[in-house]
Amino acid sequence: MTTQFQRLLDGVTQVRGVQGAMLVAAEDGLVVAESLMEGVRGNAVAALAASLYKRFRQAMEAAAAGTPHFLHLQGEGGTLITVPAPDAILVVAVGVPDMNVGLVRLEMLRAAEMVG
């Protein structure tokens, strides 16, 4: 199972600028699978991405925009993207500020479909 998940994540991490991709349990922010470059703190990324997604989902639902299917946080020094997958799983990617978000998005949506 882990190998299968990691194959899904490889499609994301092969995009230039991506420093890591993970599957995260949406409810508790625990790592389900990960493919990370050295130095990326997987546990922290997983916990924070899940928490951010949960908070933002509340704001989106309050605004009647629905549950987000793509969340992109842009920082001056990096990028964090989260895409929900079936079974309360989140696909999370972290990378450099100018990574190809369009390509990453495609790969993450593909991975999310495959998770189910």
Added chain:
Amino acid sequence: MASDIKAMSAELARDPSSLVFLDLGEALRRRGQIDAAVRVVVGGLEQNPDMVEGHDLYARILVDQGDLARAEQMWNRVLERSPQHQGAHKGLGFLAYRMGDLGAALEHLELALAADPTDQAVVRALKMVRNTVQELEVGAEAAGGDDPIFAGLEGAEDGLLLVDDRGRVLGGRVTGAGGAEVSEAVAAFLAGAAQEAERTARMLDLGDWRWLVAEGPEGNVYVTPPTGETLLLILRDRSVPSGRLAMLAERAGHVARRWLEEQEL
């Protein structure tokens, strides 16, 4: 009428400096003989270059010819010599209205009415301009023009929200399903989400967070902190791509920062 024109033409032929050129030019203009009217007026102005009534008449002929720019020049020339000239103010009021400058139209027409309160054409024109101004004000209000911050911005009436870092609405409005206003609820959740974004960016060494985009089934959202203590949210339907949202956010952020600076003065 034709005999009058003939008589006036004869008089002008006898005395090219005669002021009859004014009546003759006006009569020709009213008959639609514009080229002939121009010849008469230009000839009359050569003989009487300081005759403001001649310039006023020439300006009206230029309007008939569709040369509004030269007509404006001509009436301004009249006002340089005769600042209260009723015809010039009336004409400039008409031109300003045609060009959509309602403020200038009102100003000139009010001066024209002050110069001749009996001119019913000016009374009617003033009424029309005032009605137009009122309609525009009502329309702007209905379109969100009453918002102190975002009035005039694209989509100001819905989907733009400025909140403080404690989740209180500063300006703008968001409506939910059925058109009910949900600004307060969104602001409250947004403040929490932004705190989480700040914490996430800091703990993952992403630097200061610049913006956050979320795509949902019913709409796309862009959130950015225009200042350290405020958050700007833009909500649009799914047809508006994130790049467009970013452009809107830049404009709205600029407006919000300016408004916040004004509040501090």
